[in-house]
Amino acid sequence: MRLVFLGPPGVGKGTQAERLSKHYRIPHIATGDILRKAMADKTPVGLEAKSFIDAGKLVPDEVIINIIRERLKEPDTKSGYVLDGFPRTLHQAEALSRTLEQRHEEIDRVLYFELGEEELVRRIAGRRSCPSCQKIYHTTFNPPPKEGSCTCGTALIQRKDDRPETVKERLAVYRNETSPLIEYYKKQGRLSQIDANESVDAVAERVQDAILQNKSS
Ligand code: AP5
Numbered sequence: 358m359r360l361v362f363l364g365p366p367g368v369g370k371g372t373q374a375e376r377l378s379k380h381y382r383i384p385h386i387a388t389g390d391i392l393r394k395a396m397a398d399k400t401p402v403g404l405e406a407k408s409f410i411d412a413g414k415l416v417p418d419e420v421i422i423n424i425i426r427e428r429l430k431e432p433d434t435k436s437g438y439v440l441d442g443f444p445r446t447l448h449q450a451e452a453l454s455r456t457l458e459q460r461h462e463e464i465d466r467v468l469y470f471e472l473g474e475e476e477l478v479r480r481i482a483g484r485r486s487c488p489s490c491q492k493i494y495h496t497t498f499n500p501p502p503k504e505g506s507c508t509c510g511t512a513l514i515q516r517k518d519d520r521p522e523t524v525k526e527r528l529a530v531y532r533n534e535t536s537p538l539i540e541y542y543k544k545q546g547r548l549s550q551i552d553a554n555e556s557v558d559a560v561a562e563r564v565q566d567a568i569l570q571n572k573s574s
């Protein structure tokens with residue numbers, strides 16, 4: 358099963374992708390997580406990406422497309438994957454389509470998560486992440502068992518790009534550069550719209566429904 362998770366910052370893509378990836382035993386490929394790890398490791402890609410991420414801008418397409426091309430070469434992608442946060446521009450979507458064509462593969466479904474801006478901001482403001490295993494928490498909606506600490510024992514952090522002024526920019530970038538992908542995938546008949554304004558469990562059920570519906574159609 359090959360899936361794309363599309364939607365604005367803070368909508369819950371990472372939260373749902375993490376669950377789905379465990380359930381179906383397919384890798385969760387999140388460009389944001391890959392870039393944050395590259396920044397922490399101070400690799401050339403990480404150093405290049407840092408100024409874009411800190412400003413809430415998109416990292417240049419060619420950098421991202423290369424990351425995905427390399428990641429898709431790993432053997433664990435044979436039985437499928439969930440792409441979280443990629444593609445994010447039309448150029449990236451077209452590059453993905455070309456890469457998949459060469460592999461004789463197709464995206465089965467694009468799940469588009471929808472939520473109002475006020476709630477997005479509330480989710481982002483309370484988000485805490487594990488820099489080690491990437492697990493995502495929320496101070497109110499999904500608190501860790503021990504305050505400030507991941508179940509893996511690592512101290513939780515607040516993402517630097519979750520500062521209010523950066524969030525504003527990320528939302529604008531999403532509207533201008535990423536939202537055209539909704540129409541792009543709708544035209545291809547691959548899009549399922551998910552109302553994300555429910556609990557994590559309820560949204561997970563909608564995700565399952567969308568996938569199962571696709572399998573039976
Ligand atoms: P990235 O890391 O992909 O960030 P994003 O798309 O902005 O999305 P988020 O990770 O902020 O939100 P999410 O939808 O995953 O929500 P989450 O599950 O965490 O990208 C970061 C940066 O990297 C970009 O700005 C860009 O610079 C660069 N980048 C990445 N990919 C790129 C690309 N393809 N091209 C160019 N640049 C790229 O949930 C949010 C919070 O809500 C959590 O606290 C969670 O616990 C809580 N929550 C989740 N679901 C629910 C629910 N149902 N009810 C209540 N709370 C919930």
Ligand code: MG
Pocket residue numbers: 370371372387389442
């Ligand atoms: Mg995420």
